[in-house]
Amino acid sequence: MMMMQRPQLQDVQQAASMLLGHVHRTPMLTSRTLDQLAGNRVACKSEHLQRSGAFKFRGAYHALLRLGEVSRSPRVLTQSSGNHAQALALAGRLLGFEVHVVMPRESPQVKREATASHGAHLYWCDAHPADRLRVLDQVKEKTAATYVAPYDDPHIIAGAGTVALEMLEQDPDLDVLVIPVGGGGLLGGMAMAAKSLKPTIKVYGAEPSGADDAHRSLLAGKPLPMPEPDTIADGLLTSLGEWTWPLIQHYVDHIFTVPDHAIVEAMRLLWGRMKQVVEPSGAVALAVALSHAFKARHAGERIGLVLSGGNVDLGFLAHDKQS
Amino acid sequence: MMMMQRPQLQDVQQAASMLLGHVHRTPMLTSRTLDQLAGNRVACKSEHLQRSGAFKFRGAYHALLRLGEVSRSPRVLTQSSGNHAQALALAGRLLGFEVHVVMPRESPQVKREATASHGAHLYWCDAHPADRLRVLDQVKEKTAATYVAPYDDPHIIAGAGTVALEMLEQDPDLDVLVIPVGGGGLLGGMAMAAKSLKPTIKVYGAEPSGADDAHRSLLAGKPLPMPEPDTIADGLLTSLGEWTWPLIQHYVDHIFTVPDHAIVEAMRLLWGRMKQVVEPSGAVALAVALSHAFKARHAGERIGLVLSGGNVDLGFLAHDKQS
Numbered sequence: 051m052m053m054m055q056r057p058q059l060q061d062v063q064q065a066a067s068m069l070l071g072h073v074h075r076t077p078m079l080t081s082r083t084l085d086q087l088a089g090n091r092v093a094c095k096s097e098h099l100q101r102s103g104a105f106k107f108r109g110a111y112h113a114l115l116r117l118g119e120v121s122r123s124p125r126v127l128t129q130s131s132g133n134h135a136q137a138l139a140l141a142g143r144l145l146g147f148e149v150h151v152v153m154p155r156e157s158p159q160v161k162r163e164a165t166a167s168h169g170a171h172l173y174w175c176d177a178h179p180a181d182r183l184r185v186l187d188q189v190k191e192k193t194a195a196t197y198v199a200p201y202d203d204p205h206i207i208a209g210a211g212t213v214a215l216e217m218l219e220q221d222p223d224l225d226v227l228v229i230p231v232g233g234g235g236l237l238g239g240m241a242m243a244a245k246s247l248k249p250t251i252k253v254y255g256a257e258p259s260g261a262d263d264a265h266r267s268l269l270a271g272k273p274l275p276m277p278e279p280d281t282i283a284d285g286l287l288t289s290l291g292e293w294t295w296p297l298i299q300h301y302v303d304h305i306f307t308v309p310d311h312a313i314v315e316a317m318r319l320l321w322g323r324m325k326q327v328v329e330p331s332g333a334v335a336l337a338v339a340l341s342h343a344f345k346a347r348h349a350g351e352r353i354g355l356v357l358s359g360g361n362v363d364l365g366f367l368a369h370d371k372q373s
Numbered sequence: 374m375m376m377m378q379r380p381q382l383q384d385v386q387q388a389a390s391m392l393l394g395h396v397h398r399t400p401m402l403t404s405r406t407l408d409q410l411a412g413n414r415v416a417c418k419s420e421h422l423q424r425s426g427a428f429k430f431r432g433a434y435h436a437l438l439r440l441g442e443v444s445r446s447p448r449v450l451t452q453s454s455g456n457h458a459q460a461l462a463l464a465g466r467l468l469g470f471e472v473h474v475v476m477p478r479e480s481p482q483v484k485r486e487a488t489a490s491h492g493a494h495l496y497w498c499d500a501h502p503a504d505r506l507r508v509l510d511q512v513k514e515k516t517a518a519t520y521v522a523p524y525d526d527p528h529i530i531a532g533a534g535t536v537a538l539e540m541l542e543q544d545p546d547l548d549v550l551v552i553p554v555g556g557g558g559l560l561g562g563m564a565m566a567a568k569s570l571k572p573t574i575k576v577y578g579a580e581p582s583g584a585d586d587a588h589r590s591l592l593a594g595k596p597l598p599m600p601e602p603d604t605i606a607d608g609l610l611t612s613l614g615e616w617t618w619p620l621i622q623h624y625v626d627h628i629f630t631v632p633d634h635a636i637v638e639a640m641r642l643l644w645g646r647m648k649q650v651v652e653p654s655g656a657v658a659l660a661v662a663l664s665h666a667f668k669a670r671h672a673g674e675r676i677g678l679v680l681s682g683g684n685v686d687l688g689f690l691a692h693d694k695q696s
Contacts, residue, residue: 077400098648160645318690322483325421325683327648360648366689367641 056296057204059246062211062239065112069212072144073108074100078220078354083323088339090353093224095217098328098360102164104285105236105358106137106200109209113198114138114145116205124148127195129175129186132161133285133331133359134200139168150195152185158284160363201235202291211239217354218247226348228335228355231255231264231305232286234294236358241301255298255305256338256355258282258313263289264298265305282310285331285359306344308337316340320357329362379619380527382569385534385562388435392535395467396431397423401543401677406646411662413676416547418540421651421683425487427608428559428681429460429523432532436521437461437468439528447471450518452498452509455484456608456654456682457523462491473518475508481607483686524558525614534562540677541570549671551658551678554578554587554628555609557617559681564624578621578628579661579678581605581636586612587621588628605633608654608682629667631660639663643680652685 078093085091097105117126128138129152142149149170153162154177166172175185190197199206213236218224227244231237241253257264261279267290275289290298313330316337320328328336335355338344401416408414420428437449451461452475465472472493476485477500489495498508513520522529536559540547550567554560564576580587584602590613598612613621636653639660643651651659658678661667 103646103648314690318687321650321690322687323426325426325650327644327650364641364645367637367644 056293057208057211057239057242059243061204061208062215062243065205065208066212066215068115069108069112069209072111073212075216076100078217079324079326081324084319087319088353089345089349090339090351092339092353092355093221094336095213095354095356096326097213098326098332098357102133102137102140103359103361104133104137104332105210105213105356106133107141108212109206109235110134110137110198111141111145112209113203113205114141114147117196117198118145121196123196125150125193125195126198127151127186127190127193128198128200129153129182130200131284131287132157133361135165135170136161136168136361138198139165139170142170143168148195150189150193152182152189154182158361158363159365160361164361199291201233201288202293204293207235207239207293207297209239210236211243213356214240214243215247218244221352221354223352224251224354225351226252226254226353228254228256228306228338228353230286230331230334230356230358231257231298232261232331233288234264234290234298236356237264237302238294238297240356242297245301252303253301254338255302256335257305257307258286258334259307259309261286262307265307267295268299268302268305271299282313283331283334285329286334306338306341308334308341312337312341326357327360327362328357329359332357332359379616380531380534380562380565382566384527384531385538385566388528388531389535389538391438392431392435392532395434396535398539399423401540402647402649404647407642410642411676412668412672413662413674415662415676415678416544417659418536418677418679419649420536421649421655421680425456425460425463426682426684427456427460427655428533428536428679429456430464431535432529432558433457433460433521434464434468435532436526436528437464437470440519440521441468444519446519448473448516448518449521450509450513450516451521451523452476452505453523454607454610455480456684458488458493459484459491459684461521462488462493465493466491471518473512473516475505475512477505481684481686482688483684487684522614524556524611525616527616530558530562530616530620532562533559534566536679537563537566538570541567544675544677546675547574547677548674549575549577549676551577551579551629551661551676553609553654553657553679553681554580554621555584555654556611557587557613557621559679560587560625561617561620563679565620568624575626576624577661578625579658580628580630581609581657582630582632584609585630588630590618591622591625591628594622605636606654606657608652609657629661629664631657631664635660635664649680650683650685651680652682655680655682
């Protein structure tokens, strides 16, 4: 990819027009029960209903469209624990790219299978970053593929930011956005776009306590990577990047952290009451909206939160386990 | 309840106007993957997103509104394996009725808990019909409550039939409806309403092979009750009733049956691809739409099917089971 300056609102708007008709305009789901529990009016942007089951499809498809403008290379390469891999694999299949993906062996089975089902070439690595880089270098040398980063890339960030444009079109009166943060592509892109369009809006990150590098970085005023993240939210294990950190530092008001048991409680509410299959990483923003710390700051307001993905292993759905 | 003649289209239309603003106008969900697998364009009427998590709320709320017109009795009584119990309990709480429910002990925990959470009084019975009637008589004598049947009641049938009005408003071009059948309230009410509005539409019942009394009854030309139903679809164990059988005989074109493993496959598709939590009884119509027998008759058509409920035990969603 060519060098670029920090993504701006117009990059997000341009991405939105390029993605029109290729991504789903996902609904904003509401629930009386949820409003009562949250003490606010809550609208859930349903990116678990996005193509490939996560918001990641927006950035992946946008990045490949842009790559097609400047390169004739038919091969791309990435590394991802799951949702970006699935998204890039699907986008590549639709746009005629050969997709190579380095994935940790312990990625959820559903994400490994979906990535393979779109025809991507898979390579396994250990959880340790050094091993991931080693495998990545090997594949890069073998394939001469163009690297498409999972989040730390201006085109990926601009694609993810389109979620904020849609939310403010669907509900212009939103007072607050709550957005999951892992590597920071979604949070950085959305915060920049939302604050540029509506400077009075509050934008918060939602992060698992066991992977709270964004929270600590924002307090410290400098990026502090997470040495050994430990959380049920497998999509949020990553640390902020060189492109995402400045956006988050500049545009995000605060990062709330929630423990894993609160994330599971939020999932139970989503599955049990709203009948929506949302993965742990996708339920973190709801867990924040239901927390005492959040409710102490906001009551009776209009909250928009992102359900970022719904790709979760369903091995328990076997015939003999039902009753 | 007073004696009534067989429910007509105008009864359903009147029910719809009484229910306006009290029931959700549930969405028709679509999916490219689903269309490919089905070989037809499929729209899923999402009654798992209805209040109380099932279409049953329509009939229950309607029946209580009607009861309020003719009686000052503040007490109602019913028997149900789950979704009608939950629906009547919620409708009763909203409309100021004291609700008494006789439930089989083996009803799903989620349905027992939700019924109790709405403040209903619960009484347990065995699965055997004789025991259910014994407990029902006891409670009736003790409470002098008015009985509201779970499906074999004109007001319940008219309420359920409103699903068909909405579907034909949401997609007037539907060629075929596929509707789960247990006691036949939903199928009978919808078939009558749909055929009255659009005589060319095909209306099919979807029934588990292990509880196929509607299928056998339609072939025999007379109601044949199911002695020992055995299926994963806990909401479809009941046999046709005196009010529902004539409607089904008159208006339904055919009943397709599907084995339990096909129902579980349909659930996996709904949960995994469409991210919708639908219970086994609610997935039966989709299992039919995906069956060879159905696809042999219909290709390239517009199919409307009903996802009738989403109340399923989520005990597996515990913190230590996630990965």
